Amino acid sequence: MVQNYRYVPPTPALYLPLTVTGIFGGVVGFLTAQGDLKLMFPFFIVGLLVFAIFAFLVRQFINNRLLAGFIGAALFFIFGYFAIGFSYAVLLTIVGYIIARMTLWIHSGDYRLNLPPYAAPKEVLWFYIFRGICGAIFVFLITPIIILIPLSFNQEPYFSFTPGMLALDSEAFSIRWYVDILKNGMAAPEALSGWWADMWQNAQWIRSIKNSFFIGIFATLLATGLGTLAAIGLSRSEMPYRRPIMALLISPMIVPLVITASGLFYFFSDVGLAKTYLGLIFAHAALGTPFVIITVTATLVGFDKSLTQAAANMGAGPIKTFFKVQMPLILPGVISGGLFAFITSFDEVVVVLQLSDVVQRTIPRQMFSGIREQISPTILAVATILVLISIILLTIVEMLRRRSERMRGMSPT
Numbered sequence: 416m417v418q419n420y421r422y423v424p425p426t427p428a429l430y431l432p433l434t435v436t437g438i439f440g441g442v443v444g445f446l447t448a449q450g451d452l453k454l455m456f457p458f459f460i461v462g463l464l465v466f467a468i469f470a471f472l473v474r475q476f477i478n479n480r481l482l483a484g485f486i487g488a489a490l491f492f493i494f495g496y497f498a499i500g501f502s503y504a505v506l507l508t509i510v511g512y513i514i515a516r517m518t519l520w521i522h523s524g525d526y527r528l529n530l531p532p533y534a535a536p537k538e539v540l541w542f543y544i545f546r547g548i549c550g551a552i553f554v555f556l557i558t559p560i561i562i563l564i565p566l567s568f569n570q571e572p573y574f575s576f577t578p579g580m581l582a583l584d585s586e587a588f589s590i591r592w593y594v595d596i597l598k599n600g601m602a603a604p605e606a607l608s609g610w611w612a613d614m615w616q617n618a619q620w621i622r623s624i625k626n627s628f629f630i631g632i633f634a635t636l637l638a639t640g641l642g643t644l645a646a647i648g649l650s651r652s653e654m655p656y657r658r659p660i661m662a663l664l665i666s667p668m669i670v671p672l673v674i675t676a677s678g679l680f681y682f683f684s685d686v687g688l689a690k691t692y693l694g695l696i697f698a699h700a701a702l703g704t705p706f707v708i709i710t711v712t713a714t715l716v717g718f719d720k721s722l723t724q725a726a727a728n729m730g731a732g733p734i735k736t737f738f739k740v741q742m743p744l745i746l747p748g749v750i751s752g753g754l755f756a757f758i759t760s761f762d763e764v765v766v767v768l769q770l771s772d773v774v775q776r777t778i779p780r781q782m783f784s785g786i787r788e789q790i791s792p793t794i795l796a797v798a799t800i801l802v803l804i805s806i807i808l809l810t811i812v813e814m815l816r817r818r819s820e821r822m823r824g825m826s827p828t
Contacts, residue, residue: 422532424524432474432521433467436514440466443510447499465494469511470518480516487515502581560802567592567795574792592796596620599793620797623781630692630777631760634699639753641700642707647741649708650715665705672765675702680769690772698766703756710755714748747815754808762801 444462448454469487477483491511495504520526530539570589571577579587598604600619614621645664649657667675679698680689688694718741726736742749764779771780778797785794 422528424527424532426524427521429471429474432470432518435521436470436518437463437467439514439517440464440469447503466514469514473515473518474522477515477519480519483515483519484512487511500581501583505583563795563798563802567792567799569792569795572792574790574795592792595791595793596796619776620778620781620793623776623778626692626775627761627777627779630695630699630775631757633696634703634760635753635757637696637700638703638756639707639749642704642752642756643711643745643749645704646708646711646715647737650712650718661708664708667702668705672702672763676766676769679766683770689770690775692775694770695767695775695777698770699760699763700756702763702766703759706755706759707749707752710752711745711748714745718744747818751812751815754812758805758808761804 441459441463443466444458444460445455447462448458469490473483473487477486488508488511491507491514492504495507526543527534527539530542534542565580566574566576568588568590569577569580570587570591577587597614597618597620600622601613601617603609603613606613648654649661649664654660676698679694679701683689683694683698688697722740722744723736726740727733731739761777762779764777764783767775767777767780768783771777776784778801782794782797785791
């Protein structure tokens with residue numbers, strides 16, 4: 416009879432959970448000082464001692480991780496509320512829950528279950544240091560985006576958290592800046608009759624949103640068509656000079672946008688396309704085409720070319736073979752490339768600054784003008800909407816990627 420072997424990690428020494436949680440507490444105390452040089456070191460020491468003592472008590476008297484998490488959350492909430500205030504107590508509640516569970520996780524030795532049993536202490540240390548560095552980079556990149564969202568609901572016209580917001584006072588929050596997106600620039604924002612027509616025709620942000628979608632959709636269609644055809648041609652082995660042509664087609668991704676925008680401006684000025692919608696569509700299509708080429712080319716790597724040969728042997732022409740055989744299989748890659756092209760157009764500002772007029776202002780161009788002329792939290796409200804749109808589009812791209820891998824017989828990762 417074969418018995419299943421289960422690795423039981425050894426229990427680490429007492430100093431390990433105390434050291435880890437203490438360092439974590441020192442960092443929390445250091446951040447609590449909020450840049451005050453006189454308080455940084457004392458707060459670091461206090462945080463280190465408080466977290467280390469808490470970890471010692473959890474290790475000695477509690478064995479259930481879930482119970483330890485709730486007790487830690489409650490204790491840290493009380494400590495944060497009386498030490499600083501309610502908003503700080505909410506943050507410490509999350510920290511207390513994590514620290515309590517992490518203490519028992521380290522004490523039980525389960526941290527070694529993600530590694531081979533023969534892993535040396537240095538390998539274990541580097542394993543978690545590397546993941547800590549990756550987590551810190553992720554937090555560093557995502558924190559500015561997350562901060563935008565609550566600031567967009569600020570009642571006051573400031574780009575900072577007011578005391579009322581920090582105290583989670585409901586009167587300190589408002590959707591006035593989201594309403595301002597609809598009303599800014601209207602001839603009669605308080606009138607009841609003709610309000611929708613006035614908003615649709617005169618509101619500055621609405622005009623920018625319409626321009627962004629209009630230019631982005633048509634630029635995406637053009638870039639997707641050209642990029643897909645180019646990728647199919649470059650994927651054929653008999654295509655001459657594939658590498659130089661590929662380098663030329665993806666050059667808009669490499670050349671600085673300022674140089675590209677300047678060249679487009681001088682060229683479009685000579686042919687009458689500067690300050691026009693058509694010129695912006697062509698420019699954004701040129702910027703989005705490389706993304707389509709790269710995405711579709713990566714999809715064609717796993718394409719079985721014998722299918723097109725079989726279709727040709729059965730009498731199908733090149734166009735029918737493309738739409739009936741090849742296109743359904745590479746469609747996820749084509750859509751993904753199109754979404755990347757749309758995001759590129761929707762978020763582009765350097766080319767729009769040089770090629771657009773007041774009538775062709777897009778959302779990034781309007782935000783840029785708002786920052787220079789009149790700083791308003793309306794910009795934060797628009798930025799929050801753009802973040803949500805980007806999240807939705809990237810989620811669709813990931814779903815299409817997984818679907819493409821399943822169609823090719825690969826397990827999605």
